[in-house]
Amino acid sequence: MRKYYLLLLFVSIYSCTVFANNHSPKNNPNLPQANAGLQLPAGFTAITVAEGVGRARHIAISPQGTIFYKSSRLVNGKGIFQLIDKNGDGIADSVFGFGNYIGTGIAIKNGYLYASSDEEVFRYKLDAKGNVINPSQPEKIITGLINRHQHESKSIALDNAGNLYVNIGAYSNSCQVNDRTLHSPGRKPCPVLDSAGGIWQFKADKLNQTYGNGIHYAMGLRNVVGLDWNNQTNTLFVMQHGRDQLHDNWPEYFDEKSSAELPAECMYELHKGDNCGWPYIYYDPMQHKKMIAPEFGGDGKQSTTDYNNPVIAFPAHLAPNALMFYTGNQFPEKYKNGAFIAFHGSWNRAPLPQQGYYVVFVPFKNGKPTGKWEIFANGFSGKDVIESTRQADHRPCGLAQAPDGSLYVTDDVKGTIYKISYKK
Amino acid sequence: MIKKIVTGVSILAMAIMVLSFNQNQVSASIARGKQVYNKVCLSCHMIDGGGVPNINPPLAQSSYVVGDKKRIIAIVLNGMTDRIAIDDEYYSNNMAPHSDLTDEEIADVLTYVRNSFGNKASVVTVAEVKVVRSMKK
Numbered sequence: 001m002r003k004y005y006l007l008l009l010f011v012s013i014y015s016c017t018v019f020a021n022n023h024s025p026k027n028n029p030n031l032p033q034a035n036a037g038l039q040l041p042a043g044f045t046a047i048t049v050a051e052g053v054g055r056a057r058h059i060a061i062s063p064q065g066t067i068f069y070k071s072s073r074l075v076n077g078k079g080i081f082q083l084i085d086k087n088g089d090g091i092a093d094s095v096f097g098f099g100n101y102i103g104t105g106i107a108i109k110n111g112y113l114y115a116s117s118d119e120e121v122f123r124y125k126l127d128a129k130g131n132v133i134n135p136s137q138p139e140k141i142i143t144g145l146i147n148r149h150q151h152e153s154k155s156i157a158l159d160n161a162g163n164l165y166v167n168i169g170a171y172s173n174s175c176q177v178n179d180r181t182l183h184s185p186g187r188k189p190c191p192v193l194d195s196a197g198g199i200w201q202f203k204a205d206k207l208n209q210t211y212g213n214g215i216h217y218a219m220g221l222r223n224v225v226g227l228d229w230n231n232q233t234n235t236l237f238v239m240q241h242g243r244d245q246l247h248d249n250w251p252e253y254f255d256e257k258s259s260a261e262l263p264a265e266c267m268y269e270l271h272k273g274d275n276c277g278w279p280y281i282y283y284d285p286m287q288h289k290k291m292i293a294p295e296f297g298g299d300g301k302q303s304t305t306d307y308n309n310p311v312i313a314f315p316a317h318l319a320p321n322a323l324m325f326y327t328g329n330q331f332p333e334k335y336k337n338g339a340f341i342a343f344h345g346s347w348n349r350a351p352l353p354q355q356g357y358y359v360v361f362v363p364f365k366n367g368k369p370t371g372k373w374e375i376f377a378n379g380f381s382g383k384d385v386i387e388s389t390r391q392a393d394h395r396p397c398g399l400a401q402a403p404d405g406s407l408y409v410t411d412d413v414k415g416t417i418y419k420i421s422y423k424k
Numbered sequence: 425m426i427k428k429i430v431t432g433v434s435i436l437a438m439a440i441m442v443l444s445f446n447q448n449q450v451s452a453s454i455a456r457g458k459q460v461y462n463k464v465c466l467s468c469h470m471i472d473g474g475g476v477p478n479i480n481p482p483l484a485q486s487s488y489v490v491g492d493k494k495r496i497i498a499i500v501l502n503g504m505t506d507r508i509a510i511d512d513e514y515y516s517n518n519m520a521p522h523s524d525l526t527d528e529e530i531a532d533v534l535t536y537v538r539n540s541f542g543n544k545a546s547v548v549t550v551a552e553v554k555v556v557r558s559m560k561k
Contacts, residue, residue, distance in 0.1 A: 149507040181521065182524065347480070
């Protein structure tokens with residue numbers, strides 16, 4: 001009889017173990033995961049505050065704490081969403097949609113919410129509580145920006161002198177005669193650069209501005225999705241998406257591995273009139289040099305000293321979709337005035353595994369990166385290895401700082417909004 | 425009677441031979457097509473034919489891939505720069521023309537993608553590629 005009890009005990013323990021394994025949060029997607037599935041430095045926690053509405057691109061939070069994000073897909077005809085939290089528990093109960101256009105850019109400055117479509121920039125006056133006064137009648141600030149469906153998003157940032165900066169991405173990979181085509185030569189001068197492939201400066205409060213009213217602030221930037229004004233240096237910082245397809249188009253100079261590792265994703269500090277060199281050059285992060293692009297006579301070995309240098313370079317193809325300088329007091333001292341970057345995650349590293357899908361932190365001192373960047377939040381993709389971009393469950397795309405100093409991160413796969421906090 | 429049986433069996437055997445010969449040809453075409461895919465298509469359309477969300481369209485379960493053969497042959501030959509919805513999604517990157525591939529390479533790679541990544545559709549022949557190539561864009 002005793003044997004039977006032992007056997008029963010053994011079976012029970014075994015069953016419990018199996019049961020526990022099968023129902024641990026890691027294996028059961030229906031149960032909430034610790035830190036919303038993210039890996040964070042010690043002391044940080046994350047929660048999901050909203051999900052499932054639209055493809056959340058950039059996000060903006062008012063001084064009163066109202067939270068708005070821009071969607072690249074309309075939901076019930078709306079493309080901007082405000083999180084509504086009636087019971088004040090920090091989790092959105094619902095969203096309020098307005099703005100009948102898709103887009104990426106959104107920002108708040110001096111009592112206005114600014115939002116971009118892929119051709120225009122609008123603004124909405126906010127009331128004393130940080131809510132939009134007239135969601136159906138925004139003021140049109142900028143119009144007629146070029147959208148040729150490649151690098152079409154119009155990211156925005158504002159300075160403290162009444163100016164608004166807009167990225168107008170190049171509608172081309174490397175300004176070839178035939179885009180992305182084997183051995184197609186580059187066009188010099190590149191005709192894209194007169195109206196795209198750079199940053200334009202406009203007035204933040206003037207209606208119906210277009211190219212003629214704006215200042216061509218910086219050129220030679222292929223596509224910038226993440227940009228932010230740095231209040232310490234009083235300058236604009238941008239993250240460029242580097243070019244693709246070195247191996248596909250120039251296999252005699254680049255094998256699949258070097259094509260996956262080249263070129264760097266670069267951060268630039270911009271001043272009026274700067275030229276960062278696209279499409280004529282790309283940045284090699286191993287050699288720390290600006291290389292002549294193969295479309296313009298380069299062979300992977302020729303470098304140049306022309307054009308701006310990046311202030312810091314990151315691995316290739318990670319797709320930096322948001323840049324944000326942290327000015328809050330909640331996070332430990334080392335984060336103050338440093339930069340967070342949301343890397344959307346790569347596609348152009350295939351056939352090698354994809355990389356990115358994380359938020360990094362770059363410490364800054366006296367307005368310069370101090371060198372070592374680190375992965376701050378990882379695990380968005382929900383996978384150990386991503387071979388094909390669509391395998392990522394979530395992809396970080398936007399960043400915003402709340403009045404209490406916590407960090408919000410958007411995901412444009414499922415419309416998830418994460419909140420990351422620190423507690424000593 | 426015996427003669428009839430022998431004739432019947434012979435016809436059956438020949439039919440099986442022709443069918444299996446065709447099947448072998450299809451398998452060979454798919455195998456060659458996979459090599460073309462890995463060299464020319466994979467970097468944008470990915471190892472699983474999944475494409476890149478919002479950038480490069482998927483080939484897996486794509487109505488453009490398993491649908492009208494003339495249309496998909498023309499896309500390989502001429503590339504694609506139009507902003508059109510493919511199965512209700514828009515994709516931003518331009519596709520380069522691949523008219524430098526031979527008729528056989530295009531037939532092979534399309535036969536491969538039409539019968540991979542969960543797709544099941546008829547083969548594409550060299551003759552069908554020739555017809556589309558001879559037409560003006």
